[in-house]
Amino acid sequence: MPTSKSEPSGGRAEVHDLAVIGAGPAGLAAADAAAGLGLRVALVDAGSRPGGQYYRHPAPGLGAARPEKLHHGWAAFARLRARLAASPLVDHLPGHHVWAAEAGVPGDGERPWRLHATRGPEAGDRATVLARAVLLATGAYERHLPFPGWTLPGVVTAGGAQAMLKSSLVLPGRRIVVSGSGPLLLAAASSLVSAGAEVPAIVEATSYLGYARGLPALAGNPAKLAEGASHGARLLRRGVRLRRSSAVVEAHGTDRVTAVTVARLDARWKPVPGSERRIACDALAIGHGLVPQIELATELGAETVTGPDGAAALKVDAEQRTSVPGLWAAGETCGVGGADLALAEGVLAAHAVAGRPAPARETATRRRRRAFAALMAAAHAPGPDWTSWVTDDTDVCRCEEVPAGEIRAAVEELGAGDARTVKLLTRAGMGWCQGRMCGPAVACLSGDGGGGRADSRPLSCPVPLAQLAQLAGPVEPEQRRRD
Amino acid sequence: MLKRTPYDVVVVGAGVVGAACAYYAARAGLKVAVVDRGPVAGGTTGAGEGNLLVSDKEPGPELDLALLSTRLWRELAEEFGDRVEYEPKGGLVVATGPAGLDLLHGFAAKQRAVGVEALPVAADELRTHEPHLAEGLPGGYLYPQDAQVQPALAAAHLLRASGADRYLGEAVTALLRGPGGSVTGVATTRRELAAPAVVNAAGTWGGELAALAGVRLPVLPRRGFVLVTEPLPRIVRHKVYAADYVADVASGSADLQSSAVVEGTPAGPVLIGASRERVGFDRTLDPEVLHRLAAQAAALFPVLRTVQVQRSYRGFRPYLPDHLPAIGPDARVPGLHHACGHEGAGIGLAPATGLLISRRLTGREPELDLAPFRPERFEGAEAAEAAEGES
Numbered sequence: 012m013p014t015s016k017s018e019p020s021g022g023r024a025e026v027h028d029l030a031v032i033g034a035g036p037a038g039l040a041a042a043d044a045a046a047g048l049g050l051r052v053a054l055v056d057a058g059s060r061p062g063g064q065y066y067r068h069p070a071p072g073l074g075a076a077r078p079e080k081l082h083h084g085w086a087a088f089a090r091l092r093a094r095l096a097a098s099p100l101v102d103h104l105p106g107h108h109v110w111a112a113e114a115g116v117p118g119d120g121e122r123p124w125r126l127h128a129t130r131g132p133e134a135g136d137r138a139t140v141l142a143r144a145v146l147l148a149t150g151a152y153e154r155h156l157p158f159p160g161w162t163l164p165g166v167v168t169a170g171g172a173q174a175m176l177k178s179s180l181v182l183p184g185r186r187i188v189v190s191g192s193g194p195l196l197l198a199a200a201s202s203l204v205s206a207g208a209e210v211p212a213i214v215e216a217t218s219y220l221g222y223a224r225g226l227p228a229l230a231g232n233p234a235k236l237a238e239g240a241s242h243g244a245r246l247l248r249r250g251v252r253l254r255r256s257s258a259v260v261e262a263h264g265t266d267r268v269t270a271v272t273v274a275r276l277d278a279r280w281k282p283v284p285g286s287e288r289r290i291a292c293d294a295l296a297i298g299h300g301l302v303p304q305i306e307l308a309t310e311l312g313a314e315t316v317t318g319p320d321g322a323a324a325l326k327v328d329a330e331q332r333t334s335v336p337g338l339w340a341a342g343e344t345c346g347v348g349g350a351d352l353a354l355a356e357g358v359l360a361a362h363a364v365a366g367r368p369a370p371a372r373e374t375a376t377r378r379r380r381r382a383f384a385a386l387m388a389a390a391h392a393p394g395p396d397w398t399s400w401v402t403d404d405t406d407v408c409r410c411e412e413v414p415a416g417e418i419r420a421a422v423e424e425l426g427a428g429d430a431r432t433v434k435l436l437t438r439a440g441m442g443w444c445q446g447r448m449c450g451p452a453v454a455c456l457s458g459d460g461g462g463g464r465a466d467s468r469p470l471s472c473p474v475p476l477a478q479l480a481q482l483a484g485p486v487e488p489e490q491r492r493r494d
Numbered sequence: 495m496l497k498r499t500p501y502d503v504v505v506v507g508a509g510v511v512g513a514a515c516a517y518y519a520a521r522a523g524l525k526v527a528v529v530d531r532g533p534v535a536g537g538t539t540g541a542g543e544g545n546l547l548v549s550d551k552e553p554g555p556e557l558d559l560a561l562l563s564t565r566l567w568r569e570l571a572e573e574f575g576d577r578v579e580y581e582p583k584g585g586l587v588v589a590t591g592p593a594g595l596d597l598l599h600g601f602a603a604k605q606r607a608v609g610v611e612a613l614p615v616a617a618d619e620l621r622t623h624e625p626h627l628a629e630g631l632p633g634g635y636l637y638p639q640d641a642q643v644q645p646a647l648a649a650a651h652l653l654r655a656s657g658a659d660r661y662l663g664e665a666v667t668a669l670l671r672g673p674g675g676s677v678t679g680v681a682t683t684r685r686e687l688a689a690p691a692v693v694n695a696a697g698t699w700g701g702e703l704a705a706l707a708g709v710r711l712p713v714l715p716r717r718g719f720v721l722v723t724e725p726l727p728r729i730v731r732h733k734v735y736a737a738d739y740v741a742d743v744a745s746g747s748a749d750l751q752s753s754a755v756v757e758g759t760p761a762g763p764v765l766i767g768a769s770r771e772r773v774g775f776d777r778t779l780d781p782e783v784l785h786r787l788a789a790q791a792a793a794l795f796p797v798l799r800t801v802q803v804q805r806s807y808r809g810f811r812p813y814l815p816d817h818l819p820a821i822g823p824d825a826r827v828p829g830l831h832h833a834c835g836h837e838g839a840g841i842g843l844a845p846a847t848g849l850l851i852s853r854r855l856t857g858r859e860p861e862l863d864l865a866p867f868r869p870e871r872f873e874g875a876e877a878a879e880a881a882e883g884e885s
Contacts, residue, residue, distance in 0.1 A: 425650040426660050432533040435540050435646035469779045469806040477799040479788035
């Protein structure tokens with residue numbers, strides 16, 4: 012796999028058969044399968060090394076002896092990576108942040124898709140990738156549900172804690188409370204304990220009763236049960252306690268978190284008065300699951316579906332095709348479902364793009380794993396009353412420092428009833444992260460349920476102004492005159 | 495015979511124009527309902543920059559409206575203060591060549607004759623007003639009346655202050671008509687609202703609302719993109735844009751063409767916009783358009799080359815073929831009033847529009863002659879429209 016810098020726009024650029032955006036499980040599997048079917052593939056990725064968030068691994072310089080120890084499915088990743096490295100048909104474009112996708116015209120060789128990206132360490136250079144089809148495999152980001160004290164140093168996301176561990180072999184603290192909802196909590200706690208941390212409690216907001224309604228899906232996914240059981244057994248051996256139907260409702264400390272308050276929750280996630288107890292800790296890892304990262308597609312008008320957890324995901328057909336001609340999607344962008352599902356969907360998408368029939372094994376995997384994912388999403392969907400933890404002075408949007416009280420005032424007094432209007436009236440979600448962090452919370456506080464319509468976002472990530480100013484095009488009259 | 499209706503007027507549209515209509519109607523003592531298919535400021539208002547400009551308008555009906563609005567915005571700022579982020583920062587219009595400067599002198603002289611404040615700024619004084627402006631510009635004009643407001647906040651606060659009942663998230667599905675065809679209210683997706691008057695402040699969708707009444711109002715969308723930089727210290731003090739001499743070879747005429755407006759905001763980001771394109775409601779990103787905005791901003795303020803564009807947004811301006819809004823009663827449908835088609839100037843022109851509409855609703859004499867804004871003026875105007883065409 013040649014690691015290429017890609018053609019600067021303006022020069023003669025190759026038109027690939029397929030551009031895959033994202034080199035996590037879905038993107039890697041798709042690039043590999045597509046190359047195996049004879050397609051020329053551009054694998055465009057923001058990261059400096061393939062693997063995405065899931066197969067995040069230490070930089071070679073750190074000298075990790077066994078990075079695989081921190082991973083499930085490392086063997087699958089190593090196999091894919093080796094095959095891609097050997098493939099002459101795949102151009103790997105690392106460090107490329109795609110800020111906009113311009114749709115191509117299917118069947119018109121003169122009008123391919125154009126992916127506009129920044130590249131390089133300072134995003135100072137630009138690149139345009141041309142392709143006849145595009146697969147969106149941009150994964151997901153973490154769902155944040157704010158609570159008083161969540162901005163204290165020492166409070167990290169469960170995914171962030173795992174990423175620190177996987178890429179830098181660093182722990183966020185020594186005594187770490189793990190809280191939130193979802194299977195990632197057990198996995199994160201298990202990794203933290205393995206790396207030597209003490210975990211005084213895992214605090215899970217649901218009762219797990221939701222799973223009882225989905226026995227067939229559970230029975231169809233024995234590997235998932237075994238994975239959960241192995242985390243559970245490891246944690247049990249270390250004496251880690253799982254508190255169900257509970258949540259961290261406040262983090263305490265001045266310079267850093269020193270303790271948390273845990274409360275029992277009712278079925279709607281409202282804290283039960285009098286149930287609070289304090290647990291000392293020097294770090295808190297919070298995880299409330301993941302939200303699909305789909306702006307590049309929704310900007311093109313791609314249709315979405317709202318999952319059982321309230322998050323919008325791309326609507327795809329049996330061949331992973333979105334509603335936008337020439338645009339496919341695989342993995343978490345179609346609804347969060349984990350690495351095995353992403354690998355299968357990547358393969359299925361590659362076959363569809365190549366015009367080949369869907370392989371049976373991946374089709375079966377997808378059916379099983381999608382059912383399981385739906386069950387998990389429903390079981391761990393944030394309860395409607397979680398917002399009762401959020402005091403008026405709690406900052407909900409960290410970038411713009413917008414407290415919950417301001418958002419509530421916009422809703423109650425100014426008539427904002429959805430996240431976009433709240434954003435316009437309060438600036439919540441207008442900052443650097445563009446609402447990736449506060450979006451779901453703002454949507455819940457504004458009463459539009461958390462799914463909501465896709466906001467207009469012509470640029471999906473920041474771009475240096477000089478780079479936009481340089482885009483190939485006619486010379487401006489103003490410039491011409493001043494020369 | 496006369497049955498009292500719960501409302502004196504139903505305003506369709508919760509953008510800044512609808513909110514201003516509601517505000518002035520309520521101040522005139524009317525009982526008001528506001529209906530919108532979306533939220534407050536959900537259309538063009540929410541995608542606007544909040545330009546309150548007199549500098550870009552030549553003498554004529556639109557400038558008259560703008561001057562009235564300038565006065566009204568000052569009054570509103572007394573009442574709403576910082577809540578709507580009103581900033582009387584002034585505009586700085588610069589020429590980029592000697593021919594452009596000559597044209598600017600002529601333009602400003604005509605504006606001053608009708609009450610616009612326009613102060614010439616010599617080349618060597620430009621950077622005392624805008625320290626980061628590019629070097630070598632030949633001169634420009636300062637327009638102290640140009641101001642800035644945060645459009646969504648302006649709409650939301652005007653609407654709240656009006657005390658109008660809000661029916662948001664309800665599309666109007668029909669105009670109710672009485673004997674003789676006069677308007678008796680609206681039907682929405684959820685209810686009927688009876689009132690002897692209906693104001694069409696539906697912005698880009700104003701033409702569709704007019705069609706519900708069986709009349710034609712050719713409101714068309716004109717797309718614009720705005721670039722928003724990362725938060726910066728105050729490096730741009732005014733609303734700054736270049737106005738230049740652009741020769742139209744085909745017609746042999748010369749005209750002023752302005753660049754994107756570059757300005758700082760209280761929150762830190764610099765806004766650059768907006769582009770003007772006639773592409774209907776097409777939402778497709780055209781990188782070429784973003785490029786032009788960025789290049790124009792960088793040409794005016796070279797320091798901006800090093801900053802990040804953090805986001806961009808798009809909107810659709812409602813315009814009518816002669817680029818003037820429709821304001822006032824519709825002679826074809828008794829009880830129907832229009833307040834739409836303000837193109838890129840709706841935020842600035844909203845208070846004047848609202849005040850004039852309230853005058854007509856209460857049977858008083860408006861401050862301005864509404865004849866140039868007559869909604870029926872496009873009857874039989876298809877030919878003129880076709881001639882204007884797509885450009």
